[in-house]
Amino acid sequence: MTQLKRLLALAILAASSGLAVAGNVAIITHPGSSAVGITAEEAANIYLGKTGVFGKGSSVKPVDQKPGTPAHTKFYKEVLNKSDQQFKAHWSRIMFSGKGRPPQELDSDIAVKNWVASNPNSIGYVDGSVLDNSVKILLIIP
């Protein structure tokens, strides 16, 4: 069974590896996750603090990239539909009313990939060029 799952994951990775190129943004999770995919709306809900769970009710910890990276720009524009200022204002409303805290910010694609690879229940987004089999791909934004 475990082997079957691993094979399945590899197949998904192989199928999507054609899209795993620079300029594409991949939403990724820990390889141990049971999730097989995510919609842009689900991802936006997690990054905007509307939900703390993903898939079959397991809690999820999102990690963000610092403003300025190409993946950050694309993710905010196409998945979150928010500018950096709108995102900051949105989270300051939640944070200063004591209802949650924004995702942790890391410096680069590599840092996000490494963090996601070593934290179960995590979710992140990276540029397609850094993808490898240390993480599981949930969605590719071409």
Added chain:
Amino acid sequence: MKRVVSLSGLVLAGLMPLAAQALDNVAINGFLTAGATYGDSEVPLQDGSFGNEVSFTTDSRIGIQLLADVNSNVSVTSQLFARADEEAYNMSADWAFVTYKVNDPLSFRMGKIKLTTFLISDYYDVGYAYPWIRPPMEVYSSNPIETISGADILYRLNFGDNQLLIQPYFGDSHGEEALQPQETLYDHATQSGFIQMLYPGISPGAADAMADSMPLKGDINFVEFEVHKMRGINIALSSNIFTVRAGYLKTLVSAESFGVEDEEAEFASVGFTVDWKNVVIYSEYFERDITGLAQLAFPDQKGSYVTLGYRTGRLLTHVTQAKTEDNDSPATATHPIFGPLPLAPLEQESTTVGFRYELGAGAAMKFEVQNIKPKEGTRGLLLYNPNDPSTNKDPSDSINIYSFAIDVVF
């Protein structure tokens, strides 16, 4: 000796990951507003702010928030807060509570929590989080209670990108202070007369001296009050574009210095906000209903505002029309000693034109011009009627306030 050193080294090595873990579980954030205001009239607001000179203390404030995750279900939040001008506002805003997250949709909070009566009352002090320099006073000054000691339930239900929040709350509030309305303050001669009525046989000189030591008309005086058995609910539906909310609360109010004991008060409010493409809209409405003598300090009021804004790049230009008025108050309230005393609802309208310019993520610069017009013959939310030649050298039917502020979150 060597052993001791290596032992402590071991202990240190053992503690290192713990320390890193602890830091990861604690978030420290803050907000700051630095502002300058100028009023073009001798008449200040009823809380004494906005005089006829440039003030750097009216809007300036700082807050530091600490959030610590105790474990995956329990967290502690606290906020330390200071205003540059404690005199004018005199609201205690520091809060601290424990959150117990039962599951994703359901959390309990207990401690000193924010009282959510309006769209932005949760983050009233965080200027960065809203378009104006200060939220419309015709609505936001109607509830003098910012926090309660008690508990609330946060039930958040998601469907698609919409979220429904149901938040019932319960609690008390002690040591709150509210502005004493000018209508309940008397000039020196009247006050002295009341004292002679209250203490038959007192000499006029002694009555005068006593009156001198009391707050008189034109003074800015805060009275302490308490609320008990507050119970209310806040319901909000929000998407990525809009939020609609409604709230209702009931409480008992006591103010010893007014002889008010456990009078019932009701407060209802509705509002919505839209942030769609380049358009920003905020609008809210409230009604306040209070029984008995407490009406002297809190007359029955209703009020509303509408803000329309348009974003062009980093600049948001907005216009606000706001008003507060009588909500069918009776003409008098009967004081046990002084008999029937007249009630004076506060009625005014204001128009504000404002600009907010984003200075990168986390900082904004704002400028506003506000024209405040009390209803003819009344003082509105000002200290006295600006059109009364006996109190104002330069009578006018309205006053203007110019404000500049920089808001930062960090």
